[in-house]
Amino acid sequence: MKQGLLYPFQGFCMALADSVPGVSGGTIALIMGFYEPFVGALHSLFGKDPMRRKRAFFYLCRLGVGWGTGLLLSILALSRLFESNIYFLSSLFLGLTTGAIPLLVRREAWCMKGAWWHKLFTVLGCGAVCALFSASGAVEGMGHLRYTALEPEQYLYLFVAGALAIVSMVLPGISGSTLLLILGVYLPTVYAIGELLRGTVSVLPGLCVLAAGALLGAMGSVRFIRAALRRYRGQMVYLILGLMLGSLFAIVRGPATLDPPKLPLQVESFQILGFLLGLAILLGLERLKKSIVRERQKD
DSSP states (O other): OOHHHHHHHHHHHHHHHHTSSSBOHHHHHHHHTOHHHHHHHHHHHTSSOHHHHHHHHHHHHHHHHHHHHHHHHHHHHHHHHHHHHHHHHHHHHHHHHHHHHHHHHHHTGGGOOSOGGGGHHHHHHHHHHHHHHHHGGGGGGGOOOOTTSOOHHHHHHHHHHHHHHHHHHHSSSBOHHHHHHHTTOHHHHHHHHHHHHTTOGGGHHHHHHHHHHHHHHHHHHHHHHHHHHHHSHHHHHHHHHHHHHHHHHHHHHGGGGSSSOOOOOOTTTOOHHHHHHHHHHHHHHHHHHHHHHHHHHHO
16 A cells, blocks of 8 residues: 555544444554554654654644544444444444454563563453443433533533543543443434534534543643553553453443433344454454555565
8 A cells, every 4th residue: 555545544444443432543553553653643743842743743634634534434324324223333343342352462462471460450441441331320410412402511521521532542442432432422422423514513512622622631641641551561451451341341231322222232132244244344454454564564
């Protein structure tokens, strides 16, 4: 693949992951082998070196072209499919996340041979996601989010949700979409973006507040995530695995966050074709990464 198309394509793949519950765009970047340049560019963008900031800006712009395209296409499709095909999509999300776990373990096996207590971070990550989802009943006090008629306290809630979601998007493991799903923000946001693309501007203030929270979250978290992955990579990988395992629980419970709610994904509603499609997408990305590596070695 030509270098001019590679970065937009990488961003496109990240957006497909970021737009659906399951694995994060950071996980896709890790699997495809460009996570370190991506996080390094985010770090430089908010740094003090003007030359590094300039290079990071142009690199992220090229990624952003693909990311924006992928996000818009995903949202247009998802806003129409959720109500009629929620169980197929939930099964697909399960396939994506389940397929990513062994790929991550194989890629990071070199740093997972530390002390036995490092494995406790997997329990911590999984428990944190499950606890957050279980505690999300408090969100009901906020009322169902409708971007066309938000209350003042709901704007604050959206800001905090955006900040938390971007941390999840940057950190490999649970996607920001999964976190938004847990917080009851994901589906209203999907519908709101779909409405905005169809010309409903009344949803724009809420989306801007969500985006502002995401920007602040990115500025505050990138340095910490980068440093943690460098100094405590083994522990962080186990934590990421725990987050991914916990996200399986969130995906299964996802249909219950619809308005009106539906039953969680069960054996009867599980769709094997969707699950296999999710696995196939991950395997396709892994094969594509190997192809890109071979091309670079030839050059």
